[in-house]
Amino acid sequence: MENILVIGAGFMGTGIAQVAAQNGYRVYLQDSNAGAVDKALANIRWSTGKLESKGHLKDPAQAVQERIRAAKDLAVASKCNWVIEAVYEDEKLKKDLFRELENICPAETILASNTSSIRITRLAADAQHPERMVGLHFFGPVPLMLLVEVIKGEKTSAAVFQKSVDFILSLNKYPVKVMQDIPGFIMNRISGTAFREALNLVEEGIATVQDVDTGMKYGYGWTLGPFEMADYAGLDVYQRVGQAFKAMGVESYAPTSTLIDKMVQAGRLGKKAGKGFYDYMPDGAKTPFDTTQLT
Numbered sequence: 001m002e003n004i005l006v007i008g009a010g011f012m013g014t015g016i017a018q019v020a021a022q023n024g025y026r027v028y029l030q031d032s033n034a035g036a037v038d039k040a041l042a043n044i045r046w047s048t049g050k051l052e053s054k055g056h057l058k059d060p061a062q063a064v065q066e067r068i069r070a071a072k073d074l075a076v077a078s079k080c081n082w083v084i085e086a087v088y089e090d091e092k093l094k095k096d097l098f099r100e101l102e103n104i105c106p107a108e109t110i111l112a113s114n115t116s117s118i119r120i121t122r123l124a125a126d127a128q129h130p131e132r133m134v135g136l137h138f139f140g141p142v143p144l145m146l147l148v149e150v151i152k153g154e155k156t157s158a159a160v161f162q163k164s165v166d167f168i169l170s171l172n173k174y175p176v177k178v179m180q181d182i183p184g185f186i187m188n189r190i191s192g193t194a195f196r197e198a199l200n201l202v203e204e205g206i207a208t209v210q211d212v213d214t215g216m217k218y219g220y221g222w223t224l225g226p227f228e229m230a231d232y233a234g235l236d237v238y239q240r241v242g243q244a245f246k247a248m249g250v251e252s253y254a255p256t257s258t259l260i261d262k263m264v265q266a267g268r269l270g271k272k273a274g275k276g277f278y279d280y281m282p283d284g285a286k287t288p289f290d291t292t293q294l295t
Contacts, residue, residue, distance in 0.1 A: 001026050005071065007097065009033070009040035011234065011272060012114055013086035015142025018044045021067040022057065022143075023171050028080065030071040037070045046066060047143060063243055064279040077104045082167065084136060086114040089240040091247060095122050102128050110160055112136040116188055118239045119181045119248065120153030130155035134164045135178070137185060149185050151178040183250045188241075192227070192253060198226040199257040202291060209277045210288040231276035235263050262294040 002025055006017045009031035017029045017040070020232065031037050054228035057064065077083050083105060085097055098111055105111065111133045113123055125129035136150025148168045152161045161177075168175040178185045184192060194216075201207045207215075213225020230238055239261065242254035263269075263276065270276035278286040 003028065004082045004084065005030060005074075005077050005080040006084050006086060006087035007031070007034040007074070008088075008114075010086065011232075012140055012142065013084075014040040014043055015140055016084055016086060016114065016138055017068055018047060018064070019142050019171050019173075021064045022048070022059070024059075025067065027068045028071040028076045029068060029232055030074065032075070034070075034072075041068065041070065051143070072271055074100060074104055077101055077109070078106065080105070080109055082110050082112065084112045084114060086138075089115060089117060089237060089244055091118050091122065091244060093286075094118065095126060098123060098127060098133065107132075110134060110163060112164065114138055116237075117184050117244045119183055120151050121157065121181045122248070124153050126154060131157040132160050134160055135181075135185070136142075136164060136168065137187075138173075139187070146172075146174050147187065148173045148175055149187060150175045151176050151181060151185055153181050183245060183248045184253050189253060191229070195226045195230065195280055196257070199259055202227075203257060203259050204215060205292075208288065209291060227277040231270035231278055234270045235276055237267050239264050259291060259294070263291075266294060 004020050004025050005028045006013050007030050009029055013029065017027045021027045026286060029037055029040060033114040048057065048064045051057045052061040060240065083101055085094060087093055087097065088224055094113060094115065101111055113120060113135050114137060115123065115135060116137055120135040124133040127133055130153065133153055134156050135149065137149035137151065139147045149166050150168060165175045165177065176186060198212050201212060202209055209227045213227050213281065216222040216225045245251050245254040267273060268275045271280055274280050275289065278288055280286050
């Protein structure tokens with residue numbers, strides 16, 4: 001059984017840990033905030049229990065849960081085959097983390113970033129062994145979404161890239177191969193364009209959040225509308241992605257707007273906060289938020 005360390009016990013890290021455990025991997029989950037790990041483990045117990053009740057797990061939920069352990073620090077990386085970071089979308093934070101990991105991990109350990117926008121080549125710029133660094137951009141909610149972008153940095157070895165593709169297949173996900181390391185990769189470049197237009201239409205009073213989301217689902221077969229997806233990802237995450245794009249000189253790709261900034265300032269960060277473009281109820285119901293209240 002291979003060992004995986006997931007760093008960052010937020011929405012994405014929790015999902016990555018769960019999916020890896022569901023597919024037979026031993027997982028260590030680490031976060032600088034111990035409370036975040038406790039919350040993540042509780043969410044995984046709930047999620048796997050729900051999946052088991054619907055017959056969607058090949059192993060008992062308890063067996064899956066037992067494959068996930070909390071790690072108090074990064075030392076456990078010394079015995080891991082894979083390390084996947086899922087921390088905030090901050091280039092310096094990620095670089096510092098990988099620099100520390102290189103002093104802990106064996107040479108054969110693959111270091112992966114779940115970044116949604118920052119070029120892997122930039123993250124590996126100061127690495128001792130950039131050939132073992134790769135991008136694994138999971139889409140959330142990870143247990144439900146089948147897509148993962150596998151990004152090849154300029155110095156990522158062909159062997160590491162292929163192992164990464166095979167790893168994603170072992171998680172029963174579809175690997176989209178990103179062969180050129182461009183900011184935002186493939187899917188976020190496409191969806192970001194759609195979301196920028198959706199934001200403009202709502203800001204200008206041409207359409208409502210609910211109508212845009214419903215229209216994209218009914219008219220184009222989207223599972224979630226652009227505003228629903230933004231709520232799942234976190235509006236503060238979108239804001240940080242915009243900052244990352246700006247740092248890379250490609251700010252025009254970012255789905256930024258004054259509306260996003262106002263939502264974040266108002267604490268409407270999305271589903272994790274219970275309020276974003278929708279207000280989320282304890283029973284799972286949601287109602288659209290009137291964004292004109294913030295203008």
